[in-house]
Amino acid sequence: xxxxxxxxxxxxxxxxxxxxxxxxxxxxxxxxxxxxxxxxxxxxxxxxxxxxxxxxxxxxxxxxxxxxxxxxxxxxxxxxxxxxxxxxxxxxxxxxxxxxxxxxxxxxxxxxxxxxxxxxxxxxxxxxxxxxxxxxxxxxxxxxxxxxxxxxxxxxxxxxxxxxxxxx
Amino acid sequence: xxxxxxxxxxxxxxxxxxxxxxxxxxxxxxxxxxxxxxxxxxxxxxxxxxxxxxxxxxxxxxxxxxxxxxxxxxxxxxxxxxxxxxxxxxxxxxxxxxxxxxxxxxxxxxxxxxxxxxxxxxxxxxxxxxxxxxxxxxxxxxxxxxxxxxxxxxxxxxxxxxxxxxxxxxxxxxxxxxxxxxxxxxxxxxxxxxxxxxxxxxxxxxxxxxxxxxxxxxxxxxxxxxxxxxxxxxxxxxxxxxxxxxxxxxxxxxxxxxxxxxxxxxxxxxxxxxxxxxxxxxxxxxxxxxxxxxxxxxxxxxxxxxxxxxxxxxxxxxxxxxxxxxxxxxxxxxxxxxxxxxxxxxxxxxxxxxxxxxxxxxxxxxxxxxxxxxxxxxxxxxxxxxxxxxxxxxxxxxxxxxxxxxxxxxxxxxxxxxxxxxxxxxxxxxxxxxxxxxxxxxxxxxxxxxxxxxxxxxxxxxxxxxxxxxxxxxxxxxxxxxxxxxxxxxxxxxxxxxxxxxxxxxxxxxxxxxxxxxxxxxxxxxxxxxxxxxxxxxxxxxxxxxxxxxxxxxxxxxxxxxxxxxxxxxxxxxxxxxxxxxxxxxxxxxxxxxxxxxxxxxx
Numbered sequence: 179x180x181x182x183x184x185x186x187x188x189x190x191x192x193x194x195x196x197x198x199x200x201x202x203x204x205x206x207x208x209x210x211x212x213x214x215x216x217x218x219x220x221x222x223x224x225x226x227x228x229x230x231x232x233x234x235x236x237x238x239x240x241x242x243x244x245x246x247x248x249x250x251x252x253x254x255x256x257x258x259x260x261x262x263x264x265x266x267x268x269x270x271x272x273x274x275x276x277x278x279x280x281x282x283x284x285x286x287x288x289x290x291x292x293x294x295x296x297x298x299x300x301x302x303x304x305x306x307x308x309x310x311x312x313x314x315x316x317x318x319x320x321x322x323x324x325x326x327x328x329x330x331x332x333x334x335x336x337x338x339x340x341x342x343x344x345x346x
Numbered sequence: 347x348x349x350x351x352x353x354x355x356x357x358x359x360x361x362x363x364x365x366x367x368x369x370x371x372x373x374x375x376x377x378x379x380x381x382x383x384x385x386x387x388x389x390x391x392x393x394x395x396x397x398x399x400x401x402x403x404x405x406x407x408x409x410x411x412x413x414x415x416x417x418x419x420x421x422x423x424x425x426x427x428x429x430x431x432x433x434x435x436x437x438x439x440x441x442x443x444x445x446x447x448x449x450x451x452x453x454x455x456x457x458x459x460x461x462x463x464x465x466x467x468x469x470x471x472x473x474x475x476x477x478x479x480x481x482x483x484x485x486x487x488x489x490x491x492x493x494x495x496x497x498x499x500x501x502x503x504x505x506x507x508x509x510x511x512x513x514x515x516x517x518x519x520x521x522x523x524x525x526x527x528x529x530x531x532x533x534x535x536x537x538x539x540x541x542x543x544x545x546x547x548x549x550x551x552x553x554x555x556x557x558x559x560x561x562x563x564x565x566x567x568x569x570x571x572x573x574x575x576x577x578x579x580x581x582x583x584x585x586x587x588x589x590x591x592x593x594x595x596x597x598x599x600x601x602x603x604x605x606x607x608x609x610x611x612x613x614x615x616x617x618x619x620x621x622x623x624x625x626x627x628x629x630x631x632x633x634x635x636x637x638x639x640x641x642x643x644x645x646x647x648x649x650x651x652x653x654x655x656x657x658x659x660x661x662x663x664x665x666x667x668x669x670x671x672x673x674x675x676x677x678x679x680x681x682x683x684x685x686x687x688x689x690x691x692x693x694x695x696x697x698x699x700x701x702x703x704x705x706x707x708x709x710x711x712x713x714x715x716x717x718x719x720x721x722x723x724x725x726x727x728x729x730x731x732x733x734x735x736x737x738x739x740x741x742x743x744x745x746x747x748x749x750x751x752x753x754x755x756x757x758x759x760x761x762x763x764x765x766x767x768x769x770x771x772x773x774x775x776x777x778x779x780x781x782x783x784x785x786x787x788x789x790x791x792x793x794x795x796x797x798x799x800x801x802x803x804x805x806x807x808x809x810x811x812x813x814x815x816x817x818x819x820x821x822x823x824x825x826x827x828x829x830x831x832x833x834x835x836x837x838x839x840x841x842x843x844x845x846x847x848x849x850x851x852x853x854x855x856x857x858x859x860x861x862x863x864x865x866x867x868x869x870x871x872x873x874x875x876x877x878x879x880x881x882x883x884x885x886x887x888x889x890x891x892x893x894x895x896x897x898x899x900x901x902x903x904x905x906x907x908x909x910x911x912x913x914x915x916x917x918x919x920x921x922x923x924x925x926x927x928x929x930x931x932x933x934x935x936x937x938x939x940x941x942x943x944x945x946x947x948x949x
Contacts, residue, residue, distance in 0.1 A: 203658070204640035207623055211582070238641075245642040245799075246623030248582050264544030265739060265775045266701035268789050274927055281904055302626060302793075304583060305547035307701030307775075308360045308397030308708050317585060320363030326928050327902050 182223045188216050189227060196231050206232060206242055210249055219253045255290040255297030257336050260314040264303030267311040271325075275311050276300060278326040282333060295340060296333070350385045351428060352406045356469060358393025358551055359586065360708070361400035365417070366390075369401050373420035382428060389478075392555015394469030396456060397708035399439065404451060411450035412437040442705075442727070456706050459725050461687065463695045464511075464671040465548075465711045468555040473590055476597040479558040485603050487677035491566050492611045499570040500526060503673070505681035507693030512538055512629075512666030513744065513770045514846070515692070515759040521663055524653035525571040528661035533573035535564050536657060536664045538634060539580040539587070542626040543742025544793065546773030548697040549667035551709050553580065553587035556671065557594035561604065561617060563670030566677065568615045571663050576615065577638050581622040591619055626743075626797035630845045631664045633799065644799045645845035666771065668697055688714030692758035700726045702775035703733065719753040722776055733778040736877075737861070741770030743790045743797075744850030746857025747783060766857040768850070782879035783862040784869055788816040790854035794847065805848030808839040812855060821882040824870040832859065878940040881925045885943040888929075890915045892937035899929035899938060920946065 182188075195212045199205045209232065213224050220243050229236040243249045261267075261276045279298050283291050290297040306312045309322025313332070321332060355361075355370055370390065377383040394402055399413040403423070410433055412423060419437055426432045439450040447453045462468070471478035479485070491499045504519030525533060537560055541549040553560065564576045580588055595617055598604035606614045620638050627633045628643040635657045637643035656662020672694065676684045685693045692714040698721060701707050705727030712721065718738060722728065729735050737747040746767035748755070755761050759769050777786065795809040812835050818824045836852030843849045859866065868874050875883040888899070888908075895913040900906075907923040910916030918929070930938045 202618075204620075204638060206640035207637065208621065208640070211621060211623065241642050242640070245644075246625050248622075248624035265742070265773070265786075265789070266545045266707075268544075269702050269775060269777060269781055269786075271927075277926060278904065278928075302542065302583065302624070303544035303546065304359075305541070305550040306359050306363050307545055307547055307699060307773075308400075309363050310701065310707075312363070322360070322363050325931055326926065327932060 182217065182221060184223070184227070191216055192224075192227070193231065196228075206234065206239065207246070210239075210243060214249060219250045221251060253290060253294075254288070254299075255295055256340075257296050257315050259296055259298045260301040260304070261298065262302075262304045262306070262310070262312040262314070263300045264305075264307060264310075266307035267303075270310040272311040274326050275313060275324050275329065278329045279313075279333075282329055295336065348385070349387045352387045352389060354389050354391050354394075354404045354406070354469065356392075356394040356400060356402040357390035358395075358397065358400070358468075358555060358709075359547065360393070360397035361402060362586070364400040365415075366401040368417040369403070369415045369420050372417040373403075373424065376421050376424040377428075380424060380429060382424065386428060389472045390474075391470060392468040392473050393465075393551040393709055394451075395460075395465070395551075395709040396450075396706065398706060409449045409452060411439055411448065413439050413450070455724050456708075456710070456727065459720070460711050461695050461713050462711050463675050463684075464552060464559075464668045464697055465556070465709065466675065467559060468551060468709070471556070473555050473557055474593050476558060476594070476601060476603075479556070480601075483674075483678055484558055485562055485674075487674035488562050488565050488569075488603065489609055490677055491569055492609055492613055496526060496570045496572065499566065499677070502681050503570070503676060506676045506684040507681075507688070507691075508669065508672055508676060508684065509692060509759060510666055511668035511672070511696065511771065513741065513768060515769060518665065518669055521653060521665075522567060522570050524651070525661045525663045528654050530661050532575070532658075532660045533571055534657050534660055534662040535567045535571065535573050535576040536634065536638065536662055537564055537576065537578040537670055538629065538631065538664050538666050539578055539584075540622050540629040540634060541581065541584075541667070541771060542629045543744075543771050543773045545699065545701050545739070545775040546742060546771050547699045547701075548709060548772045550584050550587055552667050552671050552697075553584065554590050557587075557591045558598065559671040559674055560591075560667055561594055561598055563665070563673035564617060565604070565608070565615050566673050567663055567665060567670065569613055571661070573663070574614050574616065576617045577620050577657065578617060579620045579622060579628070579634055579638055581628075582624060588619065588621060595619070625799070626793070627799045627845070627847050630847055632845065634664065635662065642799075644801045645847070647844065668772070689756060689758045689761075691760055696757070696769070696772055698772045698774050700774050700776065702739075703729055703778040703781070704776040705730050714758045715756040717754050717756050718748065721757065721774070722753070726776070729776065729778050733780065735776065736779050736781055737777045737783065737786075739767075739775040739777065739786065739854075740773065741768035741850075741853070742773050743793050744768055744846065744853055745770050746853045747777070747786065747861065748857075749861040766860055767853065780877050780879060782820070782875050782877040783858045783865045784816065784875075785820055785877075785879055787855045787858045788813065788820055791816055791851070794851040798848065798851075802842075802844040802848060804839045804842040805844070805851060808835055808843070809848070809851050811835055812839075812852065816855070819866065819869050820875075820880045822869065822873045822880075824866075826867075826870055828870065829859065829863075829866055873944045874942045878942075883943055884925065884940050885920060885946050886918055886923060886925060886927070886930060887939050887941055887946070888916050888918055889937045889939055892935050894935055894937075896935070898932045898934065902928040902932040904928060 313321040509515040633643040633645040652662040900908040
C-alpha cells in the first residue's frame with residue numbers, strides 16, 4: 179500500500195472539516211467518518227494526522243478505529259457489496275448469497291478483488307427485511323429477494339458500467 | 347389551478363429498494379407530458395407498512411391502491427386512471443383467493459386492524475415538509491406543554507403508563523422524574539436511534555417517515571427534565587434517516603420550533619446528530635453515551651444510572667425513537683386516552699416489524715395485548731407457500747423463539763418475559779418448518795460473539811464457547827453433554843455479564859432448548875437436521891422419476907457436480923457437490939430433493 183504523504187491535498191479537505199467542528203466536544207467519530215469518506219480508508223498516516231489535529235493520543239484514535247466495524251484500515255473495492263446477514267435475510271438464505279459472491283469473485287473475507295473493483299462485506303441488518311435476502315452495492319443500489327443465480331448478472335452490470343466508463 | 351388528485355407514493359426503505367424512485371420519475375415525466383403537473387400533486391411519504399407490495403401508490407380522492415409497480419406502469423396509470431378515469435385493474439391488490447381490493451388501504455385486515463399512534467403520519471405526510479407535519483397537529487403538543495409546569499408534564503406521561511419501547515420497558519415518566527430530580531447545571535436528552543436488532547425496522551421507518559415527531563418528543567422531554575440540548579444517536583447503516591433528520595432539524599430551526607426562546611417562552615432547546623459506526627453494543631445506553639462522546643462504545647457499570655450521571659457526566663434521559671414519537675400524541679389526546687389501550691401493565695400500542703417467512707412482511711402498529719396469532723395470521727397473512735408455522739423470534743439477539751402452542755398469547759412486556767423471550771424493540775421474525783432452530787440459536791450467538799465489546803470476560807469468552815459448541819452440533823459432531831454445557835454457560839453469563847448485551851445473549855439458546863430440545867437431540871444423536879437446513883447433515887439428490895433432463899440444475903451448479911444429458915435423468919456427484927442449493931432453487935419439477943446425508947452413507 180502506498181503511504182499517503184503529509185503533502186497530499188486531501189489532508190487540506192479533512193482539516194477544513196476538523197476546523198468546522200473543533201468547537202464541539204466528542205467529535206472523533208465524526209472526523210473519522212469524514213476522513214474515511216475522503217481517503218476511502220484510514221491508514222496509520224491519516225490516524226496520526228487526526229490525533230495531532232484533535233490533540234488526542236494516537237492510541238485513542240486507533241482504539242476507536244478498531245472498535246467500530248464501519249472503519250477500515252485497508253482499502254476496499256470500488257463497489258462495496260454489502261450482504262445483509264440480519265435474521266430475516268439469514269433465514270431466507272443470506273449466507274448462500276455471500277458464499278456465491280465470494281466464489282464468483284474469488285475472494286476471501288472482505289479483501290478487494292485483484293482489479294480493485296469489488297469487495298464483499300457482511301453487514302448487520304439493513305432494515306429492509308421485507309425484501310430479504312438483501313444485497314446493497316455502494317450506498318444506494320439495493321437488490322431485494324436475491325437468489326444465488328442472480329449474482330453473476332448483478333456483478334456483470336457493474337463490470338459493464340466500468341468498461342463503458344473506461345471507453346468514454 | 348386547483349389540485350384534483352393527490353398521489354401518495356411510499357418512499358419507505360423497502361419501496362425504495364424495490365424501485366420507487368424510477369416509478370416516481372416516470373410518473374412525473376408523464377404528468378408533465380399531459381400538462382397534469384399543475385392539478386396532480388405527487389407526495390413521497392414515509393413507510394406505508396405493506397413492504398412486500400412495494401412500490402406502492404395511493405391515488406386520492408378515490409383512495410385507489412396500486413401495488414408492485416414498475417416504471418412503465420406509471421405511464422398506464424396516468425393515461426388510464428388520470429386521463430380516462432379507468433382504474434388499472436391489473437395493478438390492484440388481489441387477495442389470496444383472487445378477489446380484487448381496489449381500496450386496499452381501507453379494505454385489507456393488514457391495514458384495518460392497525461391502530462396507529464407512533465406511526466400516525468407514516469404513509470400520510472411528506473416527511474421533508476414541516477408544514478405537512480404541522481397540518482397534522484405537529485408541534486401543538488410542544489406549545490401545550492410550554493404552558494404547563496414540567497412536573498405536570500411528567501405526571502401526564504406517568505399517568506399514560508407509557509413504557510420504554512426500546513426493549514426493557516422501563517416506565518418513561520419515572521425515568522423523566524428521576525432525571526428531573528437530579529441536581530445539575532446541565533442536563534441532556536438522547537434519542538436512541540441505534541436500532542441494531544436484526545429483523546427490526548420500526549425506528550428506521552419512523553425516522554425516515556416522520557422525523558419531526560421524534561424532535562417534538564425530544565423537546566417535550568427536554569422541557570420536562572430541564573435540559574437544553576439533545577443528541578440523536580443514529581446508526582450509520584441508515585443514511586436516509588440521517589438525511590431526513592438533518593432536514594427536519596434545519597426546518598424546525600427556521601420555523602422557530604428549535605433553538606432559542608421557543609414560541610417566545612424562556613425555553614431553549616437544540617438537537618445535534620451523532621452518527622454511529624457499526625457497533626451493536628452501542629444500543630446499550632451506557633455504551634451509547636461513550637460513543638456520543640466520541641469514544642469506544644464500551645458499557646460501564648450501573649449505578650450510577652444515566653439519570654444521575656450520563657453524557658458528559660451530566661443527568662441524561664435516553665429514550666428510544668418510538669417512545670419519543672408517542673409523546674406528542676399522549677400530550678394532545680391525553681393520558682387517559684392512551685391508557686385506555688393495551689393491557690393492565692402495558693399501555694398503548696406497539697409497532698412491530700414483521701419479517702421472515704410471512705406473507706405480509708412489513709410494519710404494523712397494534713394495541714398491546716393483540717395475540718401473536720392475530721399478528722402473524724390475521725394481519726401478517728400467514729406463512730407463504732403452504733408451509734407450517736414453526737416459531738416466531740422476538741427481541742432480536744436478546745430474545746427468544748416462541749413455538750406454535752403459544753400463538754394465542756396476548757403480546758405485552760410481561761407475557762413475553764414469561765415465555766422466555768422479550769418484547770425488545772419490536773422485531774418479529776417468523777420461521778417455518780424449513781428453519782432449523784439450532785441453526786437460529788447459532789446465528790444469534792455468532793452475532794453476539796461478534797458484537798461483544800470484549801470488556802467483561804463472561805460475555806467475551808462465554809459467548810465464544812457457546813458458539814463453538816453450537817458449531818459442533820450443527821456440523822454433526824455434538825455430544826449429549828454439550829446440552830448441559832450450554833445450559834451451565836448460559837446461566838453463568840446471564841448472572842455475571844456487565845451489560846444488557848451479555849446478560850441476554852444466552853436467551854436464544856435457552857429458549858430454543860426449552861421449546862425445541864428435540865431438534866438439538868436429533869442433531870446430536872441421529873446426526874439429522876429435522877428442518878433439512880444444516881449443510882453438514884444434508885445432501886442433495888435428484889429424483890429420477892421427476893427429472894425431465896432440462897439441464898437447468900447442471901447449468902446452475904457452480905462446481906459442475908451435476909452430470910446428465912439433455913432429456914435424460916441427471917445425477918449429482920456427492921464428492922464434488924458443495925451443497926450450495928443452487929440446483930434446488932432452479933429446479934421447476936421438484937426433482938431435486940434434500941435428504942439426510944447419513945442415509946446416503948448407509949445406502
